[in-house]
Amino acid sequence: MNRTRCLERNFEEYQNKLDSNNEVLYYPLIGKSDTTEICRHDFFLLLLVESGTGIHTIDFIDHLIRPWQLHLVLPAQLHLLEISKDAVVYQFLIATEIFKIFAGSFRFGMAVYRKSPVFDLNEEEFLSLSNEFLGIRRDIENKEMFRKLVVARLFVIGYYVSQMAAQLVEDKTVYKGHPLLFEFLALIDKYYTSHRMVAFYAEKLKVTPNYLNVLCKKDFYCKATELVDDRVLLEAQRLLIAGVSIKETAFELNFSDVSYFSRYFKLRTAQTPKSFRDMYLL
Secondary structure (H helix, E strand, C coil): CCCCHHHHEHHHHCCCCCCCCCCCEEECCCCCCCCEEEEEECEEEEEEEECEEEEEECCCEEEEEECCCCEECCCCCCEEEEEEECCCEEEEEEEEEHHHHHHHHHCCCHHHHHHCCCCCHHHHHHHHHHHHHHHHHHHHHCCCCCHHHHHHHHHHHHHHHHHHHHCCCCCCCCCCCCCCHHHHHHHHHHCCCCCCCCHHHHHCCCCCHHHHHHHHHHHCCCCCCHHHHHHHHHHHHHHHCCCCHHHHHHCCCCCCCHHHHHHHHHHHCCHHHHHHHHHHHC
16 A cells, blocks of 8 residues: 555645535546545545455555445545455445434444445345445435435434444443533544543533543543544644654644654554654655
């Protein structure tokens, strides 16, 4: 997989088309798509693989592409897609406003789907999702009923995804993530560059750090501090591959000095900022 000259870019040509009149776009990939740039965008991406192979890198983690798969890319995630010549892949680009409407159909908190964004499907699951994809493609053309029909189908897809996600977690009892955790994630996005201590977020949420940890372990299967660190590291990686110097990256993320940032980065990724950056730049 060629990762030289990997630069961040937004899907501007698609982002500009996503508006109140075009809230869902259909974008098929037929044949080889040799992407050499890491892409970041502000919409939700649903990707259904009918045939072919390749690699889909989401937030710097490689996922092997195989027939009969569903891939999710959440708003603001980074991804890089390479597929084979025989690949048939169907994609829907969904405006954040629409995503927020049907996100409630996802059974688990979004952190679960960030960690497990790819689902292998059996024949029945693939055919069911194919029918919904085909229906959405058809409904997009019906402007009068567009929102009701498409959103209804997206809710159905969300329920299918929830059923598959249940197989990935130990506790298969039906539940939704605690509302406080969604507030926690929103606060992380707002304050991660200036606050990395769980105690800060616990105080904002008016709970103890221990209670916040208990909720995170129950619903996200990780410690609260891991969610904060994940967001900090993702931004650090984004800046580094965009060509920002290590010193400037440390400054942007409010680390006291470069050495501390380098130790923080290496402890959590097992590589230095320089070695990580060199993987993606010439």
